[in-house]
Structures are given as C-alpha cells and as structure tokens.
Amino acid sequence: MVQTRRDFLKRTAALSAASYLGMLLPFQDVDNALAADETAWHRGSCRLCGVGCRLELGVKNGLPVALRGVPQSRTNMGYLCMKGMHFWKLMNHPERLTTPLYRAKKSDKFKKISWDEAMDIAADKFAGAVKEHGNDSVAYYGSGQALTEETYLFQKIFRGGLQTNNVEGNPRLCMASAVGGYMTSFGADEPIGGYADIEKADCFFIIGSNMAEAHPVIFRRVMRRKLDNPQVTVINADPRISLTSRIADIHLQFNPGTDLALLNSMAYVIIEEKLHNQQFINDYVAFKKGKGDTIDFEEYKKSLADYTPEKAATIMGGKVTADQIREVARKFASSKGTLSMWTMGLNQRKQGVWANNLVHNLHILTGQLLKEGADSLSLTGQPNACGGVREGGGLCHILPGHRPVEKEAMRNQVEEAWGVPKGRIPALPGLHTMAMFSAVNEGKIKAMWINCTSPVQSLPNCNKYNTGLAKDDTFIVCTDIFPTLTTELAANLVLPTAFHFEKTGVYGCTERRSQITRKAIDPPKGAKPEVEIVRDWANLLAKKLNDPVISQCIKPFAGLEPEYALPKAIWEEYSQKLTKGTDCDLTGATYEVLEGMYDGVQWPAPTAEYAKTGGTVKKFVRGMDPMAETHKTDDKPYQFYGAAHPDHKLWIWARPQANPEEIPDGDYPFYLSTGRIIDHWHTMSMTGRIPELLRANPYSYIEVNPKDATRLGIKPGDMVEITSRRGTNIMPAKVYEGPIEGMVFAYWHDQHPDRMINKVTMDAIDPGSKEPEFKICACKIKKVSGPQALKPYIV
Amino acid sequence: MVIAGFVVQCQPQSQQDTVVALEALGQVEVFGADEKGNIVTVVDAESSADLEKIVKKMEGIEQVLNVGLTYLNVEDEAKKIASGDLSPNPFPRKKHWEKLN
Numbered sequence: 054m055v056q057t058r059r060d061f062l063k064r065t066a067a068l069s070a071a072s073y074l075g076m077l078l079p080f081q082d083v084d085n086a087l088a089a090d091e092t093a094w095h096r097g098s099c100r101l102c103g104v105g106c107r108l109e110l111g112v113k114n115g116l117p118v119a120l121r122g123v124p125q126s127r128t129n130m131g132y133l134c135m136k137g138m139h140f141w142k143l144m145n146h147p148e149r150l151t152t153p154l155y156r157a158k159k160s161d162k163f164k165k166i167s168w169d170e171a172m173d174i175a176a177d178k179f180a181g182a183v184k185e186h187g188n189d190s191v192a193y194y195g196s197g198q199a200l201t202e203e204t205y206l207f208q209k210i211f212r213g214g215l216q217t218n219n220v221e222g223n224p225r226l227c228m229a230s231a232v233g234g235y236m237t238s239f240g241a242d243e244p245i246g247g248y249a250d251i252e253k254a255d256c257f258f259i260i261g262s263n264m265a266e267a268h269p270v271i272f273r274r275v276m277r278r279k280l281d282n283p284q285v286t287v288i289n290a291d292p293r294i295s296l297t298s299r300i301a302d303i304h305l306q307f308n309p310g311t312d313l314a315l316l317n318s319m320a321y322v323i324i325e326e327k328l329h330n331q332q333f334i335n336d337y338v339a340f341k342k343g344k345g346d347t348i349d350f351e352e353y354k355k356s357l358a359d360y361t362p363e364k365a366a367t368i369m370g371g372k373v374t375a376d377q378i379r380e381v382a383r384k385f386a387s388s389k390g391t392l393s394m395w396t397m398g399l400n401q402r403k404q405g406v407w408a409n410n411l412v413h414n415l416h417i418l419t420g421q422l423l424k425e426g427a428d429s430l431s432l433t434g435q436p437n438a439c440g441g442v443r444e445g446g447g448l449c450h451i452l453p454g455h456r457p458v459e460k461e462a463m464r465n466q467v468e469e470a471w472g473v474p475k476g477r478i479p480a481l482p483g484l485h486t487m488a489m490f491s492a493v494n495e496g497k498i499k500a501m502w503i504n505c506t507s508p509v510q511s512l513p514n515c516n517k518y519n520t521g522l523a524k525d526d527t528f529i530v531c532t533d534i535f536p537t538l539t540t541e542l543a544a545n546l547v548l549p550t551a552f553h554f555e556k557t558g559v560y561g562c563t564e565r566r567s568q569i570t571r572k573a574i575d576p577p578k579g580a581k582p583e584v585e586i587v588r589d590w591a592n593l594l595a596k597k598l599n600d601p602v603i604s605q606c607i608k609p610f611a612g613l614e615p616e617y618a619l620p621k622a623i624w625e626e627y628s629q630k631l632t633k634g635t636d637c638d639l640t641g642a643t644y645e646v647l648e649g650m651y652d653g654v655q656w657p658a659p660t661a662e663y664a665k666t667g668g669t670v671k672k673f674v675r676g677m678d679p680m681a682e683t684h685k686t687d688d689k690p691y692q693f694y695g696a697a698h699p700d701h702k703l704w705i706w707a708r709p710q711a712n713p714e715e716i717p718d719g720d721y722p723f724y725l726s727t728g729r730i731i732d733h734w735h736t737m738s739m740t741g742r743i744p745e746l747l748r749a750n751p752y753s754y755i756e757v758n759p760k761d762a763t764r765l766g767i768k769p770g771d772m773v774e775i776t777s778r779r780g781t782n783i784m785p786a787k788v789y790e791g792p793i794e795g796m797v798f799a800y801w802h803d804q805h806p807d808r809m810i811n812k813v814t815m816d817a818i819d820p821g822s823k824e825p826e827f828k829i830c831a832c833k834i835k836k837v838s839g840p841q842a843l844k845p846y847i848v
Numbered sequence: 849m850v851i852a853g854f855v856v857q858c859q860p861q862s863q864q865d866t867v868v869a870l871e872a873l874g875q876v877e878v879f880g881a882d883e884k885g886n887i888v889t890v891v892d893a894e895s896s897a898d899l900e901k902i903v904k905k906m907e908g909i910e911q912v913l914n915v916g917l918t919y920l921n922v923e924d925e926a927k928k929i930a931s932g933d934l935s936p937n938p939f940p941r942k943k944h945w946e947k948l949n
Contacts (some may be wrong), residue, residue: 059849059851059892062849062851062921063851063877063890063892065851065853065919065921066851066852066853066890066918066919066920066921067853067877067879067888067890068853069853069918069919070853070854070855070879070888070889070890070918070919071879071880071888073855073886073918074855074880074882074886074888076880076882076888078879078880078888092923111921113923113926116923116926116927116930117926118921118922118923118926118927119919119920119921119922119923120917120919120920121918121919121920122917122918122919124918131918132855132916132917132918133916133917133918134916134917135900135903135915135917137917138852138917138920139896141922141926142896142929142936145926145929145930145936146936146937147935147936147937148937148939269914270916272914273857273914273916276857276913276914277857280857280859280860280884280885280913281884300913741938742936742937742938742939743936743938744896744897744936744937744938745896745897745899745900746900747938748897748900748938749900749904845938847938847939
C-alpha cells in the first residue's frame, strides 16, 4: 500500500508521542523514511517562559515547517505547551519590523532610514548626551528575553564604554525579590536544586504561582508525580483558585498580602511540635533580624509568638482554619522531600524579599533542602532572566558573574578582563528600574536604549511613567521584532532585530541551566541580531567620543560574522574570563560543549569534562558540587560558599507580617491582583499576532467572585469599571469562583487603552529588591453596562 | 494539513472513557495508552486554527488533565504563508508601520 505524506506524518507524530512512554507501535519502519525526509532539525530552547523547554525546529527549504520536543531534555522531557507550539508563525510574520524607523520628535510620523543613518543617529545622540549631560544621562533597559550574549555586550558598552551603571532590565519587575531572598537566606543567588527534585518530592508547596498557566510543562511534571504516587501531597496557597489548584490536596485561600503570617505560623507549628531539624540547625544555621543583626534560636522563636495558627488564620481573613495551618506545617516538615515553588505572587510585592525569606526559613528549619526532592525553588518567568540578567550583569547593582558593583575588587576584576583602565566602571550602582523611569520623567535621562521589552505597558502605574516616556526630553532607541506600545509612544529610533532561531545564543533557565540555540533560519531581510547592532553602534560611539576605551570594549569582536562567530566570541569572553571561579562558573560550558548537549549545563561547571555530565544538580553538596570541595571550610557534607554570607551559614530571618502598601478601605474596597493567562505572553506583541492564540483570549476580563458579583449586580460579560487611585480600566466581567471574596483579578497582557491593567496597578517597591508591588493594590469596581462586543487590539 | 502528536494525560481509572471521548471528537486518532493514564494521540487538522480548536476540546474533556505536544508538522501552512497565500496576521490591516516597511 502506498503511504501518503499525510500517513507518513501521522505515523511520525504517533511514534514521537509513543517514544515518550516507551511504547512500541507496529510501524517502526517510519524511522527509515524519516531519515530520508528533507527536514533539517535544529535544536534550541523555547522562548515563551522561563522553564527552558528544549525542542527542535524543523526547517525545509529555508522555512520553519515542524516542531518536536527533545525527549532527552532534563527540563521538559520533550513535552511542549500550546503557546510554544505557535512561535514559528512569528518568523515570517507580515508585521515584522524590517527597516530602521526614525522620527526626530515623538509626535512625528516615523520615516524609513538606512542602517547606516540609524547607527549614526544612535551614536550621535548617546555621545551628545554624555558630552553635554554626563555619563549618567544615558541608560540601558533590557530584557529577560534577550540572549546572554546580547545583555552582556550591552552592559559592557554602557559600563566599560559609556561609564555608567544605568543598566537595568525587566527582570527587576519579576525576579529581583527572588534574588534578594536567595542572597539573604542562602548567601548566593539562584536555587540550590532544580527540576530534578520534582520526581523525588513527596510534598509540593506551591505558593503565589499559577504554574498550570505560567509554567505548564513544569505543572505537567508535578501532576505526573502526583498521579504516579498518590501519597504525594500538593499544597496550594494562593488568594485565587486557579487551574493549578485543581491538583491540590489542600488549598489555602487567604486575603492578599497575609501570607507572611501563614509562613510564620507554619514555622511556629514546626517549632512548637518539635518538627524542626535541630542537628541541621546546629551545624549550618544562623538567625538574623532587621538588617542582619544576629539573634539566637530562642529570640527567633519568640518572634513567632504572634503567629499561633489561630491568630494567623484571623489575620489571613478567616477562610483558612488553624487546623489547616497545622496540617500543612506537619506535612511540609515531615515529608521525605518538600519542594516549594513560587513566582510573582511572592516576588511582586512590597514585602517580596521577606516573603522569599520566610519560605526559605521553613526549608532551613526543617532541613528540607540539599537532599533529593527537597528545595526552595523560585520559578523564573522569562527564558533568560537568570542567565542573561542575573548572571550576565544586566542589573544596575551587579556586574557579570554575580559581582556586586560596589565592591572595588570586583570592579577591578571586570576591568582587567575587559582590558580597560582601573576605575573605568563607576563605583556606585546605577538607577534601578523604577528610579530610571522616574529619572526619565524628570528629564534627567537624555538617551535611553530599550531592548526587547515594552515598559509603556509593563511598568506598574504606567500612566505616570508614560508621561515622561512620551516627552522629547529623552531620546529613545527601541530594538524589537514587532511594533509595541513603547515603539509607538516613546521611541525616536526603532531598529528591527532577528528573532529566536534567527540568531545564535544562550539562555539560562530557572534551574541554573544554560542552553544554546543556534541560528536555523534567516531573519527577514533588513533585521539584524542585536550583537551586530551593538558592536556597530559602539564603533561609532568610540569615534564620536574620541574614546579608545570604547574601541577596546569591542576589539575582541571586530570583524566577526554576526551569525555564529560573534556571539561565540562574546560567550567565550563572558564564560571564560568573567564566570571563572565565581559561584556561577560556566568555564566548562563552551559553545562546543553546549552544542553537544540535548539540554545544557547547570553551573557551577568549571571544566568541560564536568559540564558534559550536565553540571551541578545540587549546589553546596560535597560530592555533587565541585565548588563545595574547592571552597570547603570543614569536613561537613554541606558547604555554603556564597559570597554574601561570610560565616558560611544559612540564615533564618525573623520577619513580621507586614501589610501591602495599599489595602482596601471605604473608598477602594477591593484588592486587585494581576497575572498571566496560558495563551499569552507579556505584552502580547508576539502572541497577539498569532491568530490561534489571540482568538483563544482576545481581550482581558476581570474575574469577580460570585458573592461580590451578586452584591454589586454584576452578571457574566457585563462591562465593569475598575478604578484605583492611579487609573481606570473597563473590561468584561468573568464571574468565577477564583479570587477570594473581596478581590478581583485581571490578566495584564491586553494592549487596549481601556484594558491595560497597569494603568491601575501600584508602583510601590520592595525596599530591598526595588521590585514593584504589581500583585496587590486597592480598587473599586462598578458595572457600567451590559455585555458589549469588543475587538482585540494590538498596536 | 497540520499534523500533531500528543501525550494526553488522564487519571488511570478513567483511561477508557477518555479514549472514547477523544475519538468522538473526530480528527483525533488514538494509537495506544499505558496503565498510567498516558494516551498516544494524533490530530489531523485542516489548519493551525482547526488544531487549536480541537486541542481546546481535548482539554475540555472532563477526565483530561493535560495535553502535551510532542510533534507538530505545519509544512503546508508554512509554504502558504511564505508564498503569501495565507496570512498569519489576525489583523489584516495597513498601519503606518506596514506602509513604512
């Protein structure tokens, strides 16, 4: 019988799925046919969340024609989600930017210009700003979606070339509190363990995360673990019942911002019932309060006295019972391995660092750490927030390799690696994100480069900051693949860039794992990789500022072709010179090693031989982490070498319950929270241009608890006005037993001026991490009409 | 033609019912299942849009816990997009960006 192409593809699809289960199908011969197929497969990472799923893009005659998972990958074991399934459509999309666009004034229309003109304008404006207004009048605002090579090169030119630490990125809006939590609790950024703990855990504590929608492939692994092992307990703590809650054995629903009381109360129960691990505490733990004052166990215990389960249950709003708190504390402490996971529900808070500390406290108290199935694992939102921004020097206070800016010795190491004079990098951190955009408002930033992100939509209380971004006081360059609200409102110069798989580079995901994606297809004619753009711009800057040090910054990269040789040289400089000897040592993770891996390498990975094993699954454990040997201070099995804790201990913090910046009152009686939906990514500039994803959720809506809806006369689909002290939205109601009574919830992706929820959110920041409190503010709601026909909106 | 392979996950005890419900959707072919509730499924759809609708239906089956994509072939659609016969743009429009491009 003749096999049609359709039959062949169906059998291939079936074999692919069956291979994941070790299932044999009666037509294995398709493998031979597959080998003769003209499709070339290119391995890389998915771009649409922080999980780091590995996939292969099938390319035929220069077109992306197929996708398949990589079953050997330790991140996704081959599985992909529906959002990732559609990204190929962005590669030949008719709305891709393909020409530099320029306007002298932001009220003007853009006109097309050549790349030479564009580069000259960009260099002229930044050089002019530095000459007239000083080095700190320029700024870079990047992205957790940029490749590590891109973030690294941008920050090198800004710090080493333009002599400013005004280097920031959108991970400040999502991960900064996790960084603060890890640094203050464990002495070093990023998790001790990783996804490998999922298959070993007996208790999952999921707090402030809707992983079913935001990290669906990780959710799948948790669900598989639960299904295969019915004794496994899943605890979900969240003010909103989400798709994640459906696998929970226990769901704790509480008023937003009261979870610090929950976490302290769990610690109270653990100590009261003697479920803590005294030997672990004796060997490895110090107790702290305030800004780092040392206390002892008894004083810490005393700090928990106000958090009896009964008191905590009251603080939390009364829906959670004291017995439930006791039950989850016991399960947390006594399981064979407890794995906590969270995202923005803890991070995007005024008490974000404290919330992170309090989760870490529970793991340290109980010793639910450093062993199989136990970890305190912050899930990352973006594909390269960890790799590029946290490790690569993409925030105002950290240099590449987790080096604090304010330490002179650290600056000198970087200056030496770059071959620039000592003292070239300024001694003080630059402006953090919210301070940077406040400085734009004040006209203090004269030239700004925004790469691969849209702050006009993604900043909290965005009306306030968009006023400044729209002014002509700040010349703004945007590098992106599509028009965004930021290119439209704020940019003077728009430069079209290559997309994922159209260029080469490395992403580092949640679990300290760096993974390479090589160029597989050409970008649209006219679009360029960012590394080429930055190198060309820096060349011109050096001339206009007559500054040989800027030339020195790009000298190692002169003349290299931008598709592979240039990013490879940048990665080599970064990994070999700037991670060597640091806790994020990637010396062994060369391009050659990464290209040979199905997935990638978890740092520290100081040698190629070690990197080829996959790297370090558990930090700080002797026998599993090479740095635990080289940095050991005694014979104990765990060695905490993180630079932020000179005592080599884990720190348990006494942190009280503290209210959010804004809580409901008579004028604004509801809590507002925001989040993601499975079909969309961030500001929808990509997913909103894919018909299937747009149709699935064409516009945002406000989730209202049925009891509140009844009280306010709101029916499903009614148009509801949501107003805070900062702004107003109008969107349809979804009456849904999701948010707790007294709380409403909206997705933040919608670009429409009426439904852009960041007009309503709050820009109060955590004093430590400087991360804004997107997740909680006070608002009022009212029905303004019955259902109306709405149209989706993408700029 | 868009062809996709999935592992559909359900509670082991509801596997038979889930297989019946999947096959009842049409365009969905089940190639096997294991004792853990994993079902090897292939969807033969007219287009990406059609596939999306079918997947939403699969996800909507009460017993289905997860629909995990393992393989996707869109070669017909990719050719049509490249030749201009099909637009992946949900907004058929002429904006200033496009005029300038």
